[in-house]
Amino acid sequence: IKDDWFVAGMSGTGSKSVLLDNVFVPTHRATLFSEFFGARPRSPEVNEGSVYRADFHMFAGTAMLGPIVGTAEGALQLIKEIIIEGDSRLDRHDTAVQLLVAESAAEVSTAVCLLNRILERQNYYASRDLPATGADRLTLLQDRTFATRLCTRAIERLVNELDLRNLLTEHPVQRQSRDLAAMAQQVGVNWDRNMSSCGQKLVGLKSNEAFLNVE
Secondary structure, three states, X not given: OEOOOOOOOOHHHOOOEOOOOXXXXXXXXXXXXXXXXXOOXXXXXXXXXXXXXXXXXXXXXXXXXXXXXXXXXXHHHHHHHHHHOOOOOOOOXXXXXXHHHHHHHHHHHHHHHHHHHHHHHHHHHHHOOOOOOHHHHHHHHHHHHHHHHHHHHHHHHHHOOOOHHHHOOOOHHHHHHHHHHHHOOXXXXXXXXXXXHHHHHHOOOOOOOHHHOOO
16 A cells, blocks of 8 residues: 555545555456446346446435535534634624524535435436436436535635634644535536536537436
């Protein structure tokens, strides 16, 4: 294991490189990407759970939303405690501060609602062994990307208003903020990549995201 995971965010994943020298991988231990991401890869032979039978593209990006929403919820709770305890320049009696917190709380709450809707639609198709319609594929990608934007925007708004002592690298809010920023760059939830792909479909063009080019 090569110790090369030195990052500003998501350092806890420990995603280090693994170096293999002169190692033989037998055919039965290898799977083509096209097979792995498609419906019914080899896994259903040993696991009949619906998620293992479905097209993985439908689920892949959503896996990031749990950590993203959870991190946003944790950061929001911590920032509220900082404000309530008077441990920042933000006065909880100030209407402007109240509006900032309320808007961020509403955004995180909306992200949770979007996540629940996404899971409901995914489970609907997976449990019935049905391919998702083109319209629902668009909604899934659009919703999970927008939910991520809501979470990052909600916390960024508040972090930018805290005092410098809460911006120290060891402060939990900073860790949560950096983790959110890093997670938002992942392919499955990346704003520029996914929303441009959704926009192409919405204006009647072929999308750069092959997953969306289904009627």
